[in-house]
Amino acid sequence: MQARLTVSDLACRRGDRVLCRGLSLTLQSGDACHVTGANGVGKTTLLRSCAGLLTPFAGTVESEGAVGLLDERMGLDPDLPLGRALAFWQKIDDCVDVDAAIDAMGLRNLLDIPVRYLSTGQRKRAGLARLIAQAAPIWLLDEPLSGLDTRAIDQVTALIARHCESGGIALVASHQTLSIAGLTTLELAEYAPRTEPEPTA
Amino acid sequence: MITALLKRDLARFFPFTGSGAALPVIFFLAVAMLYPFAVGPDAPLLARTGGGVVWIAALLAAILPLDSLVARDIELGVFDQLKLRGVTEEVSMAVRLAAHWLSFGPPLILATFPAAALLNLDGETLHILLLGLLAGTPGLAAIGLMIASLTASLRAGAALSGLLLIPLALPILIFGAGALARMDQASLGFVAAISLLLVAIAPFAAGAAIRAAREG
Numbered sequence: 001m002q003a004r005l006t007v008s009d010l011a012c013r014r015g016d017r018v019l020c021r022g023l024s025l026t027l028q029s030g031d032a033c034h035v036t037g038a039n040g041v042g043k044t045t046l047l048r049s050c051a052g053l054l055t056p057f058a059g060t061v062e063s064e065g066a067v068g069l070l071d072e073r074m075g076l077d078p079d080l081p082l083g084r085a086l087a088f089w090q091k092i093d094d095c096v097d098v099d100a101a102i103d104a105m106g107l108r109n110l111l112d113i114p115v116r117y118l119s120t121g122q123r124k125r126a127g128l129a130r131l132i133a134q135a136a137p138i139w140l141l142d143e144p145l146s147g148l149d150t151r152a153i154d155q156v157t158a159l160i161a162r163h164c165e166s167g168g169i170a171l172v173a174s175h176q177t178l179s180i181a182g183l184t185t186l187e188l189a190e191y192a193p194r195t196e197p198e199p200t201a
Numbered sequence: 202m203i204t205a206l207l208k209r210d211l212a213r214f215f216p217f218t219g220s221g222a223a224l225p226v227i228f229f230l231a232v233a234m235l236y237p238f239a240v241g242p243d244a245p246l247l248a249r250t251g252g253g254v255v256w257i258a259a260l261l262a263a264i265l266p267l268d269s270l271v272a273r274d275i276e277l278g279v280f281d282q283l284k285l286r287g288v289t290e291e292v293s294m295a296v297r298l299a300a301h302w303l304s305f306g307p308p309l310i311l312a313t314f315p316a317a318a319l320l321n322l323d324g325e326t327l328h329i330l331l332l333g334l335l336a337g338t339p340g341l342a343a344i345g346l347m348i349a350s351l352t353a354s355l356r357a358g359a360a361l362s363g364l365l366l367i368p369l370a371l372p373i374l375i376f377g378a379g380a381l382a383r384m385d386q387a388s389l390g391f392v393a394a395i396s397l398l399l400v401a402i403a404p405f406a407a408g409a410a411i412r413a414a415r416e417g
Contacts, residue, residue: 014417015417048281048415051281051285052284052285053281053284053285053415054415054416055416066285066286067285068285069281069282069285071278071281073276073277073278073281074277074278075277075278075279075281075282076277077209077213077277078277088205088209089282091202091205092202092205092206092283092286092288093286094202130282134286136285
């Protein structure tokens with residue numbers, strides 16, 4: 001698959017505060033980029049801007065290929081059994097092979113359980129299954145590893161690596177270290193606006 | 202894609218399938234049941250004022266589903282995910298409007314039959330009342346959807362939406378209940394026109410409200 005994500009001279013805003021500015025980034029098929037930075041530095045805002053959900057304060061975001069976003073909101077109905085909640089997105093995505101996604105995330109035994117009874121890690125895996133089934137070339141992952149056990153962390157890291165090997169793009173915001181070949185790192189704090197020195201009276 | 206979306210919304214909101222979705226109909230019938238107890242079993246008085254009571258009950262019943270109409274799916278990120286798949290907020294709001302009306306309009310119209318019996322309404326009054334509700338409930342649904350999206354990101358949104366709906370619903374109430382007072386159907390045309398206008402702007406207003414809520 002051919003995909004591209006181009007961010008040029010982007011400035012992100014949250015409320016009336018500018019979080020980052022002058023950010024340019026080009027990701028081609030096969031690229032993986034790790035966004036790092038302290039809490040509140042604007043990782044989520046950057047990802048949501050890249051997804052086109054937030055209007056950039058300045059600059060542009062262009063993407064070639066469908067975009068899949070995984071954040072803390074999975075979009076799965078809490079009252080429905082996991083199987084049916086995933087089936088809704090399967091219908092929206094026109095996905096034929098949702099079983100592969102369910103098996104890849106080890107959710108086979110959980111399909112009858114309402115989403116609200118799932119643990120944090122299980123819910124995260126359900127969100128990842130939804131993302132895999134979407135089959136979008138560009139993945140924007142906001143803390144994909146938080147709440148996962150060590151085995152699942154390895155699985156998800158391998159999943160991201162495989163996605164990039166097959167021509168996908170991954171932009172991952174995470175506090176954990178990611179062991180993926182060819183991973184570039186974007187230190188978001190470098191793009192924080194300079195604070196003007198206080199004028200001395 | 203639209204069918205899948207409509208199916209999900211209907212499953213959520215339709216009475217007896219969605220959680221607590223039968224509440225508006227039960228509330229509507231409860232008002233019709235309580236009113237004769239409150240004013241006494243004076244049949245002519247009930248027949249004269251009953252139609253207006255049904256309208257008020259319908260208006261108040263329209264408030265009940267508002268708190269879960271939009272806010273929950275914003276929290277769940279459903280609209281975000283739909284947007285990524287090319288379903289704009291306007292489309293998802295148009296679908297939601299259809300599902301919202303289907304889940305409270307027709308059940309309310311059906312519940313008007315037992316309510317009319319409780320309030321001693323005659324055949325002609327019932328006829329005008331049913332036509333009025335058919336013309337007016339889409340408008341009530343549209344106002345409800347717009348208000349629910351506007352107040353979705355507020356903490357006291359549910360309480361506020363009730364207060365906001367009442368003044369906006371006044372034109373529908375005036376013309377709808379006014380038709381009963383004069384026993385002529387002409388003013389129902391106004392109700393239908395107001396409803397049509399509201400239904401036409403609701404998806405755009407609600408869609409813009411959801412985008413604004415996202416920007417925070």
